[in-house]
Each structure stands twice: as structure tokens, then as C-alpha cells.
Amino acid sequence: MTGLLGLSWRLLRGGGRGGLLGAGLTAVAVAVSTALLLFAVSANLAFQGRAEREAWRNPVAADTGVVAVQAVRRDYVRDLGITVVDVAALRPGAAPPPGLDRFPAPGEVWFSPALAELVRELPAGELAGRFPEKVGGTVGDEALVHPGELVAVRGQEPDAPVMTVKAPQDPLTGTAPTRVAGFTGEPTNDAQAYQALALIATVLMAVPLLVFGGAAARLTVARRDQRLAALRLVGATPGQVVLMTVAEAVITAAAGAVAGVALYGLLTPLLGGIEIAGGSWFAADLWPGVPYTLAVLAAVPLLVGLSAVVGLRRVVVSPLGVAKRETPPAMRVVRVLALLAVLATVPALGAGTAAGVVAVVLGLAFLAINLTGPWVVGVIGRITARTARGPARLLAGRRLVDDPRAAWRTVSGVAMTGFVAGFIGLLSPGSGLLGDADATTLRLTVPAARVSQLTEEARERLSAAGVPARVKVTGEGGDRTLAVTVTEAARVDEAVIDRARTALDGMVPGRGATSEADEERFGVLLLQDVGTGTVVVLTVSFLVAIVSAGITAASSVLDRRQTYALLRLAGTPLEVLNRARRAETLVPLAVMGGGSIVVGMFCALPFSFSAMNVSGLTVLLACVVLGFAGVAGAGAASAPLLRSVTADPAPRPD
Amino acid sequence: MKRFGATVALGGVALRIGRGEAVAIMGPSGSGKSTLLHCLAGIMKPDGGEVHLLGQRIDTMRERERSALRRTRFGFVFQFGQLLPELPAEENVALPLMLGGVSRGDAVRRAREWFGPLGLGGMEGRRPGELSGGQAQRVAIARALATRPAVVFADEPTGALDQATGQDTMRLLVEATRGNDASLVVVTHDPQVARWCDRTVEVRDGQVLSPGGYGAPVPSGGYGAAGASGVTGTAEAMGAAGAAGAATRILPGVNG
Numbered sequence: 001m002t003g004l005l006g007l008s009w010r011l012l013r014g015g016g017r018g019g020l021l022g023a024g025l026t027a028v029a030v031a032v033s034t035a036l037l038l039f040a041v042s043a044n045l046a047f048q049g050r051a052e053r054e055a056w057r058n059p060v061a062a063d064t065g066v067v068a069v070q071a072v073r074r075d076y077v078r079d080l081g082i083t084v085v086d087v088a089a090l091r092p093g094a095a096p097p098p099g100l101d102r103f104p105a106p107g108e109v110w111f112s113p114a115l116a117e118l119v120r121e122l123p124a125g126e127l128a129g130r131f132p133e134k135v136g137g138t139v140g141d142e143a144l145v146h147p148g149e150l151v152a153v154r155g156q157e158p159d160a161p162v163m164t165v166k167a168p169q170d171p172l173t174g175t176a177p178t179r180v181a182g183f184t185g186e187p188t189n190d191a192q193a194y195q196a197l198a199l200i201a202t203v204l205m206a207v208p209l210l211v212f213g214g215a216a217a218r219l220t221v222a223r224r225d226q227r228l229a230a231l232r233l234v235g236a237t238p239g240q241v242v243l244m245t246v247a248e249a250v251i252t253a254a255a256g257a258v259a260g261v262a263l264y265g266l267l268t269p270l271l272g273g274i275e276i277a278g279g280s281w282f283a284a285d286l287w288p289g290v291p292y293t294l295a296v297l298a299a300v301p302l303l304v305g306l307s308a309v310v311g312l313r314r315v316v317v318s319p320l321g322v323a324k325r326e327t328p329p330a331m332r333v334v335r336v337l338a339l340l341a342v343l344a345t346v347p348a349l350g351a352g353t354a355a356g357v358v359a360v361v362l363g364l365a366f367l368a369i370n371l372t373g374p375w376v377v378g379v380i381g382r383i384t385a386r387t388a389r390g391p392a393r394l395l396a397g398r399r400l401v402d403d404p405r406a407a408w409r410t411v412s413g414v415a416m417t418g419f420v421a422g423f424i425g426l427l428s429p430g431s432g433l434l435g436d437a438d439a440t441t442l443r444l445t446v447p448a449a450r451v452s453q454l455t456e457e458a459r460e461r462l463s464a465a466g467v468p469a470r471v472k473v474t475g476e477g478g479d480r481t482l483a484v485t486v487t488e489a490a491r492v493d494e495a496v497i498d499r500a501r502t503a504l505d506g507m508v509p510g511r512g513a514t515s516e517a518d519e520e521r522f523g524v525l526l527l528q529d530v531g532t533g534t535v536v537v538l539t540v541s542f543l544v545a546i547v548s549a550g551i552t553a554a555s556s557v558l559d560r561r562q563t564y565a566l567l568r569l570a571g572t573p574l575e576v577l578n579r580a581r582r583a584e585t586l587v588p589l590a591v592m593g594g595g596s597i598v599v600g601m602f603c604a605l606p607f608s609f610s611a612m613n614v615s616g617l618t619v620l621l622a623c624v625v626l627g628f629a630g631v632a633g634a635g636a637a638s639a640p641l642l643r644s645v646t647a648d649p650a651p652r653p654d
Numbered sequence: 655m656k657r658f659g660a661t662v663a664l665g666g667v668a669l670r671i672g673r674g675e676a677v678a679i680m681g682p683s684g685s686g687k688s689t690l691l692h693c694l695a696g697i698m699k700p701d702g703g704e705v706h707l708l709g710q711r712i713d714t715m716r717e718r719e720r721s722a723l724r725r726t727r728f729g730f731v732f733q734f735g736q737l738l739p740e741l742p743a744e745e746n747v748a749l750p751l752m753l754g755g756v757s758r759g760d761a762v763r764r765a766r767e768w769f770g771p772l773g774l775g776g777m778e779g780r781r782p783g784e785l786s787g788g789q790a791q792r793v794a795i796a797r798a799l800a801t802r803p804a805v806v807f808a809d810e811p812t813g814a815l816d817q818a819t820g821q822d823t824m825r826l827l828v829e830a831t832r833g834n835d836a837s838l839v840v841v842t843h844d845p846q847v848a849r850w851c852d853r854t855v856e857v858r859d860g861q862v863l864s865p866g867g868y869g870a871p872v873p874s875g876g877y878g879a880a881g882a883s884g885v886t887g888t889a890e891a892m893g894a895a896g897a898a899g900a901a902t903r904i905l906p907g908v909n910g
Contacts, residue, residue, distance in 0.1 A: 391752040394745065395738070402740030566736050569697055571725025572753055573718075 034260025051191035099143025104155030146279025196355030413545025422600025550634035678848035729798030
């Protein structure tokens with residue numbers, strides 16, 4: 001056992017420059033995969049962390065053990081939202097809300113760091129005027145969704161108007177005073193929606209990553225095929241061959257995985273700056289923690305080892321198979337049936353389907369495309385070879401038929417990204433969904449009984465604050481709306497609106513004056529987030545795809561260096577070889593990339609609420625252009641390698 | 655002359671090969687025989703000296719021109735690995751023709767014509783992995799001759815074959831080359847292989863010891879290397895002018 005491991009290690013080290021280069025490429029591929037896998041894991045944990053930190057502001061009513069009353073309201077300043085939490089202790093010694101060192105006494109306010117800074121920066125009449133209370137402290141990070149979040153926690157008497165008012169329960173504007181047994185709360189619907197989106201994004205990123213990692217493992221095996229077949233010929237048992245290969249792949253992958261963790265550490269500040277739900281991330285959010293990091297560090301080499309075993313199957317089954325290079329058996333149509341079976345389940349999905357189920361179906365669709373890919377590449381190869389007129393296309397076609405899996409490895413990343421692009425392209429909401437909301441009219445809901453008194457008070461307050469505005473009453477029934485339109489005489493800017501907001505603050509307990517634009521802000525934010533998510537997922541996918549294409553192209557040159565050298569020696573122009581290489585990548589890419597986009601769009605159909613729109617189309621087009629350019633560029637990058645490996649004409653056994 | 659770093663792989667070489675002639679280049683491992691073949695075939699550029707084909711100097715040509723020359727005027731047979739594993743035998747033979755601009759249909763038709771005479775009838779559609787070593791070498795011979803080259807270069811063509819198959823392969827190689835009026839240059843260390851050739855050139859330590867029974871080592875600067883300073887020898891092949899009669903002259907048999 002130890003002897004075998006030692007032999008594997010010596011084979012790895014003694015592989016010469018080409019062997020080390022190949023192992024290096026595998027390690028790089030594994031490092032990139034590991035870093036991105038950690039990112040995918042961390043992203044989910046980060047959203048979970050946000051949901052947990054936000055939960056205390058989503059109070060759950062309690063019948064027994066009530067210790068406090070809590071009310072939450074949404075306020076606005078500039079184009080930012082402020083969460084204002086009012087708390088009143090019902091019994092002494094009640095535990096404070098998270099992030100506060102003690103329970104706020106009536107007349108005290110705690111600001112989050114970002115809000116404290118804004119309060120200092122802006123004129124008092126625009127923001128500070130809304131919080132006349134004495135500052136008791138700073139809300140800690142453990143109670144904030146993101147570092148820039150604006151949160152104010154005010155202490156109130158239990159019988160204060162704001163703690164007794166019956167405000168309607170609208171998650172967009174806040175939560176009415178609720179008697180709570182503690183500040184645990186429960187994750188908000190929004191937070192859960194973000195978690196679901198993060199899970200789907202993870203699947204969209206992780207499956208290509210795993211495929212990529214697997215491809216990297218096969219890369220090691222491909223180079224070892226001949227040598228291991230030779231070992232089998234001299235009597236090594238299948239078990240020994242498997243062990244040696246796995247050992248070699250796992251050693252390489254372990255080194256790559258460790259490098260990947262370091263790479264992720266370096267990338268964290270960059271990734272932490274990505275704004276989702278209105279803010280960037282705490283550094284701790286993106287640290288997956290020791291157990292997850294160890295799990296990834298263990299899982300990646302294991303997966304690579306497993307992939308190596310699968311890749312070796314043919315060598316183990318038949319020692320002559322690889323050594324003699326027989327025609328590989330044609331792939332079965334059952335691969336296509338698997339894809340069709342998965343696609344058949346798609347129409348059953350809908351907006352109401354649980355995110356987990358959607359994630360599973362998407363993952364299966366991905367895997368099915370990956371299964372179908374080599375089969376389609378084989379078919380494309382046969383067609384290309386049959387119809388080829390020149391040597392380059394003939395070489396490309398025969399190569400595709402000979403090893404469709406290898407050709408698929410080169411393009412699978414981009415084809416998978418085509419799936420993601422197709423899926424997202426159809427889902428991207430158009431910017432037309434949200435109109436230009438009015439930001440200059442603030443609306444305040446008031447009880448009908450006090451409408452005239454409050455109208456008068458509003459006018460006085462606005463006048464005192466120096467805001468020229470018209471106040472109108474609209475609506476019917478128990479609640480009326482005061483519509484405060486800042487008059488056009490004044491220069492209507494955000495500062496004036498904030499002065500009006502501050503002037504009207506506290507007039508009706510538990511309610512603030514908001515504009516249509518404020519109310520649409522959440523929708524705008526969600527659209528922005530979907531856009532950001534799209535960019536992140538596509539960037540990761542393309543990064544993986546293009547690195548994958550580059551690595552497989554380079555390894556394919558290394559694997560075939562003897563053939564290329566002899567062809568060149570016999571006078572084949574380098575250009576013909578490069579043309580053949582391009583054709584053997586771009587032809588399957590065109591077919592499979594296009595096919596994957598269509599499959600992706602089909603999977604998105606049950607969830608799309610509008611027809612394909614301009615922004616979705618732009619995303620798709622950008623992906624198609626990027627994909628082709630990326631793969632062509634990655635292939636071109638290995639042209640100097642081809643030149644250098646064919647420069648040495650002496651054929652040698654390898 | 656050809657150097658690899660400080661090592662002189664080839665020096666003091668003067669050689670002429672006549673049309674239709676089969677020449678064996680023999681010598682122990684590391685003697686420089688393969689380097690000589692690579693210089694003659696325009697694969698390597700000698701650091702000194704001249705190489706001529708039909709009076710045309712080829713060692714000064716640019717890589718693109720030498721590549722075209724190798725494609726059109728030379729054929730190659732190696733010990734192994736020269737056939738593309740993914741191509742059926744007939745397409746392996748047709749490939750050089752297609753590279754020369756012949757249409758695929760014509761190229762495959764012309765390629766097939768070689769299979770019968772070389773004892774490969776019925777194997778046109780097989781892939782190299784499905785052929786025996788001797789069969790694969792015969793396909794390689796067909797490929798080398800398909801373009802009707804002036805010279806066929808063979809580097810240890812029987813090195814991977816048993817003796818009987820090796821002899822058979824050599825017979826076919828020599829006959830087919832002669833039949834096409836091409837010259838043959840075979841690098842080997844096997845006297846049995848060399849016996850098939852018209853003459854044997856001994857190479858040792860980068861020097862030609864016996865240019866086909868025409869005498870002793872060629873002195874430095876001999877064989878018409880006039881004016882080329884620093885030239886220690888001339889690898890001159892295939893019918894250059896001057897010093898006629900010092901070696902057999904080969905004229906390539908391009909009979910289309």
C-alpha cells in the first residue's frame with residue numbers, strides 16, 4: 001500500500017516537464033473550482049446570516065411570557081430606507097434586543113453606525129429632527145443586515161401612543177406594536193426569498209463547477225492512460241491501478257484545494273463589496289467557517305479522485321483498450337432520453353413550487369445536459385467528418401468522433417453557461433415593470449376623525465420648516481390620506497423632501513410620510529438585486545467556462561503532442577492544425593451552446609412573467625458573444641504551446 | 655554541421671544520393687544519424703554546410719517553404735506513431751494529398767489504390783489501433799508515397815516489428831519506393847535492414863565514415879563547401895552540381 005503510494009508520488013514527480021505542467025493545470029483548475037465552491041457555500045451562509053440578524057425586527061406575537069412591546073416602521077432619507085424599531089419593556093430586567101448592550105430606556109435612541117454618521121452629516125431639519133431622543137448607544141453588527149444599514153432603536157413607555165396605535169400590518173411599511181416574549185422574531189419573507197434565490201444561483205454556479213473539477217481530474221487521468229495501461233499489461237491489478245491514479249489525482253487536487261482556499265481568502269474583500277438588498281457584506285459573512293472550509297477541502301479532492309476512477313474505467317476494464325486505441329463504443333441514445341425526462345417535469349413547475357424542488361430540477365437539467373453533451377458532440381463529429389472537404393475539418397470531425405467526451409470537456413463550461421444565460425435571460429424583469437414614481441408628493445395616512453386638525457398641523461409644521469407645500473386630503477372611510485405636494489416654486493430636491501418628512505414625523509404615531517417612489521423602492525432594489533445576481537452568476541460561470549476551455553485546450557495539445565509533431569514534421573502547416581483545433585471546439589460549441597440556451601429558456605418558462613424583453617435579450621447576446629470569444633481566445637492561447645511542442649520533431653514514445 | 659548546445663551532433667558530412675537510390679544510414683545510438691536525416695529532410699536547419707535538392711538549396715529556405723517541401727517532395731516513415739489514431743487507414747493515406755489541395759474524393763480514391771499492392775486490401779476503413787504493427791507500417795509507406803515524393807525518409811521503420819515482419823516491410827518499402835522512382839534514405843542500426851539498400855553510409859560521432867563505400871572520412875571543408883566559412887562539412891543531397899561522380903546521383907521520380 002505504502003509502496004504503491006510512493007510509486008504514485010514518484011510517477012507524479014517524475015512526469016517530466018509536460019507531466020508537471022499537466023499536474024499544474026489540474027491544480028489550477030481545482031484551485032479555481034474550490035475558490036468558487038467556497039463562494040457558493042458562503043453566499044448561502046451569508047444570506048442565512050442576514051436572515052437571522054434581521055429576524056429580531058420581525059416580531060412574533062406571544063400570549064405568554066410577554067416581556068416587551070415592539071413596533072417596526074419603515075422610514076426614508078434620501079434614497080435610503082431606515083428601519084425604526086420602537087421597544088417598550090413590560091417588566092424590569094427584560095433582555096435587550098440583539099446588538100444593544102442594554103434595554104433602551106424611554107426617551108433613548110440607539111443608531112446603527114451608518115445612521116449615526118448620516119445623522120451627523122445631514123442638517124438636523126432633514127434627519128436628526130426625527131430622533132430628538134437622547135443617544136444611548138450604537139446598534140451592534142449582530143443586529144444589522146449589512147454594514148451600511150440604517151437602523152434606529154428607540155425606547156418607549158409601554159403606553160406611549162406609538163406602542164398602542166393600531167397600524168395596519170403591511171410588511172412594506174412596518175409591523176404594528178406586537179407583544180413579544182423576546183427579540184428572537186422570525187426570518188422575514190423577503191429574507192427567505194433571497195435565500196431561495198441564493199440557493200438557485202448556487203445550483204446554477206455549482207454544477208458547472210463540479211463538472212469543471214471533474215474535467216480537471218480526467219485531465220490527469222488522460223495523460224496517465226497510456227502509462228497505466230502499460231502497468232496493467234505488466235500485471236498490476238485493477239485495484240493497484242485505481243489506487244495509484246486516485247492517489248495521483250488526489251495529491252494534485254489537495255494542493256489545488258489548499259491554493260483555492262487561499263485564493264478565496266484573497267477574493268473575499270472584492271466579493272464582500274457586491275451590493276445585494278441595499279448593502280455590501282460583513283467580512284465575517286463571507287467566511288464559511290472552519291467546518292465548511294474543511295468539508296470543502298476534503299470533498300474537492302475526494303470528488304476529483306472519484307472522477308478519476310470513472311475516467312479510468314476503460315483502462316481497468318481492458319488494459320488493451322487504451323493502449324491500442326480501438327474505436328470507442330458509440331454512446332447510447334439513453335443519454336438524450338435522460339434530458340427529455342428531466343425536461344418533461346419542467347411544465348409541472350410554477351411560481352408556487354418550493355425553491356428546493358426548483359433547485360433539484362435545475363440541477364438535474366444541468367446534469368442531463370452534461371450527459372447529452374458528449375453524445376451530441378459525437379453526432380456532430382460524424383456529420384462534420386462526413387461532409388468535410390478540407391483536411392482541417394476532416395481532422396476536427398474525426399477527432400470529435402474519436403473522443404467526444406474530450407471535445408465536450410472543452411465546451412461544456414460555456415454550453416452550461418448558455419443554459420444559465422437562457423434561464424436568466426427569460427427571467428430578467430424588464431425595466432418597464434416599474435414606472436417613474438412620483439417622489440415629490442408625500443402621503444401620510446391619518447384617522448378620519450382628526451383629519452382637519454392634522455391637516456392644519458401639517459401645514460404649520462411644513463411652514464415652520466420652510467417647506468413650501470400644498471396639503472390635500474384624499475380617500476374615504478376610517479383612514480384618509482394627507483397628500484403633501486412640495487410646490488414647484490421651490491427647487492424640489494431630496495433635501496427638501498427630507499425636510500418635509502422630518503417636519504411631518506411623529507404627527508401620527510407609528511406612521512411616516514412616504515412617497516410613491518419610497519414604496520417602489522423595495523421593488524427597484526429587488527430588480528437591481530436580480531440584475532446583480534445575474535451578473536455574479538454569469539461572471540462566475542464564464543470564468544469557469546473560459547478557464548476550463550483554456551485548460552482543456554492546453555491539455556489536449558499536451559496529450560496529442562506526438563501526433564501534432566509528426567503531422568507538422570510531414571509538412572502540415574501549423575495553420576491547418578490550428579484550424580482543425582478551432583473547428584473541433586467551435587462547431588460543437590455552436591450546436592451545444594445554442595441547444596443549452598434553448599433548454600435554459602424552456603426551464604425558465606414556468607416562472608417568466610413576461611415575454612423576452614430587451615434586457616434579457618441583451619444578457620443573452622452578451623453571453624453568446626462572450627462565450628464564443630472566450631473559448632476562441634482560450635483556444636488561441638494554447639497556439640504558442642502547439643508551436644513549441646511541435647518544434648521538436650523527434651517522435652518519442654510517451 | 656549541427657550543434658546542440660556545446661555538443662556537435664553532426665560535422666564532417668558529405669553525402670550525395672542518386673535518383674532511385676536506396677541508402678542506409680547506419681551507426682550506433684547517438685552517432686548523429688537521425689540528426690543527419692532531419693537535416694537532409696529540411697526538418698532541422700544545419701548550423702553550417704549546405705543541403706541541395708535537385709540543385710536547389712533547401713537549408714536556407716524559410717520554415718514555411720521547407721514545410722511545403724516536406725509536404726510535396728518528401729515522404730516519411732517512422733518507427734511508430736505517425737498515423738493519426740482517429741482517422742481510418744485510407745484517410746491517413748489521403749491526408750497528405752488533401753493537404754496538397756487534392757479534393758477529398760480524389761484523395762481517398764488515390765489513397766485506396768495503394769492498399770491492394772501493399773497487401774492491405776479490405777483494411778481501408780480500419781483505424782490504426784485495429785491494425786497490426788506490420789500493417790500499420792505498410793499504411794505509413796502508402797502515406798509516404800501517396801504524394802509521389804522525390805525522396806522517402808525512413809527512421810528505424812522496422813524498429814517496432816519482429817524480424818520477419820520487418821524484412822517484409824523493408825522489401826515493400828524498397829520496392830514501392832523504386833517503383834515510384836523515388837530515392838530512399840533509411841536510418842537504422844540493423845544490418846538486416848541496411849542490406850535492402852543499394853549502399854550503406856556509416857555515421858559515427860557525427861562524421862560520415864564510409865559514404866557508401868567511396869572511402870575514408872571526408873575531410874573538413876570537402877565536397878564543394880566553398881566559401882562557407884566555419885563549415886566543417888556539407889550534407890549535400892540529391893543531385894547538386896559539382897563533384898559529379900563522387901557519389902551516386904539521385905533524380906527523383908516524380909511520375910505523377
